[in-house]
Amino acid sequence: MPACPMAEWLSRENSLPVENVPIAAIHSSHSPRKVKANERHIEILAQSPVPLPPIVIHRTSMRVIDGVHRLRATQLRGHDSIAAKFFEGNDAEAFALAVHLNVTHGLPLTLSERKAAARRILLANPHRSDRSIGVLTGVSNKTVAMLRKCLTGEDSHLDVRLGRDGKSRPISPINGRRRAAEFLSTNPAASLREIARTAGVSVSTARDVRARFERGENPLPDSLAKTSSSCPEPEGHASQDTPAGGRHDRHRGSHDHDLLERLRNDPAVRFSDRGRRLVRLLSTDMAAIGAVNAIAENIPVHCSGTVAEIARRNACAWQEVANKFETV
Numbered sequence: 001m002p003a004c005p006m007a008e009w010l011s012r013e014n015s016l017p018v019e020n021v022p023i024a025a026i027h028s029s030h031s032p033r034k035v036k037a038n039e040r041h042i043e044i045l046a047q048s049p050v051p052l053p054p055i056v057i058h059r060t061s062m063r064v065i066d067g068v069h070r071l072r073a074t075q076l077r078g079h080d081s082i083a084a085k086f087f088e089g090n091d092a093e094a095f096a097l098a099v100h101l102n103v104t105h106g107l108p109l110t111l112s113e114r115k116a117a118a119r120r121i122l123l124a125n126p127h128r129s130d131r132s133i134g135v136l137t138g139v140s141n142k143t144v145a146m147l148r149k150c151l152t153g154e155d156s157h158l159d160v161r162l163g164r165d166g167k168s169r170p171i172s173p174i175n176g177r178r179r180a181a182e183f184l185s186t187n188p189a190a191s192l193r194e195i196a197r198t199a200g201v202s203v204s205t206a207r208d209v210r211a212r213f214e215r216g217e218n219p220l221p222d223s224l225a226k227t228s229s230s231c232p233e234p235e236g237h238a239s240q241d242t243p244a245g246g247r248h249d250r251h252r253g254s255h256d257h258d259l260l261e262r263l264r265n266d267p268a269v270r271f272s273d274r275g276r277r278l279v280r281l282l283s284t285d286m287a288a289i290g291a292v293n294a295i296a297e298n299i300p301v302h303c304s305g306t307v308a309e310i311a312r313r314n315a316c317a318w319q320e321v322a323n324k325f326e327t328v
Contacts, residue, residue, distance in 0.1 A: 006097045009087055018054045021084045023075060026057060029064035030091075030098040032109060032117040037068055045073035054083040056101065058094040065094055066101040092124035096136060103138040114138045119147055174220060176201035180209040181219035185280045213280070217264065260286065
């Protein structure tokens with residue numbers, strides 16, 4: 001069976017062959033659930049006299065797309081193999097299919113799980129429309145739009161939408177200005193057209209960013225700076241199972257921005273080349289941390305240890321910098 005996207009797989013689901021797969025060959029799941037298994041539900045399935053429907057497996061990774069509870073129930077029954085259908089798309093398509101199948105049947109996903117799934121799909125497929133992601137994950141298109149608005153402040157590829165004419169157009173000006181400022185920090189002699197082309201902004205925007213850059217100011221006007229620092233919950237209140245660090249991280253980000261603004265507005269810093277360069281370097285580092293956090297969920301598991309080690313070494317280096325400044 002050739003590789004196929006989710007829509008094609010769903011259209012052929014009923015006619016796909018069912019294979020008997022050794023349970024030992026199956027790995028962890030693509031499930032969007034935060035709590036991976038409901039033990040009570042597993043027991044009920046294990047005791048049911050009715051044959052369980054085939055599970056769905058991602059052939060490339062041998063991870064379960066749909067059917068973790070059925071897999072566990074089959075193990076409880078003492079079987080060493082299980083009926084399964086295979087999906088042969090990529091990892092992002094496999095996760096999208098897992099979300100769709102979990103939303104449309106079986107144990108319902110919580111609102112928090114559906115929002116988290118929508119965020120992940122936005123990161124992997126930024127050109128999908130808000131409506132299509134909403135239908136896929138079981139949230140409103142307004143919720144997806146709000147999630148996209150929040151994420152555009154963290155990941156540059158999310159602020160571009162592919163039009164029907166095949167051309168990419170920016171949704172938010174925030175990241176374009178940030179990209180222009182980052183490019184200027186390493187290419188201060190670049191022409192306005194070069195800045196505009198590299199950052200995906202207009203020449204007039206490039207001119208404004210350069211002027212702000214040379215004055216040591218935030219590349220974002222006040223109106224955009226306020227927008228980028230606010231990211232409210234799109235529906236209701238923060239759920240009970242929101243990670244404990246979520247609110248703290250948002251508060252910390254706002255506090256870091258205030259500290260940077262205080263430094264940027266200090267005349268001794270603002271009116272010296274070294275001071276302005278220091279502000280640019282600190283601003284770039286803060287933006288990089290936000291961007292890495294935004295894509296952390298999609299980093300391959302086998303790379304996570306390496307990324308963590310790099311982060312720890314950077315943290316140690318920054319601690320040495322902090323110690324040096326505290327003893328001045």
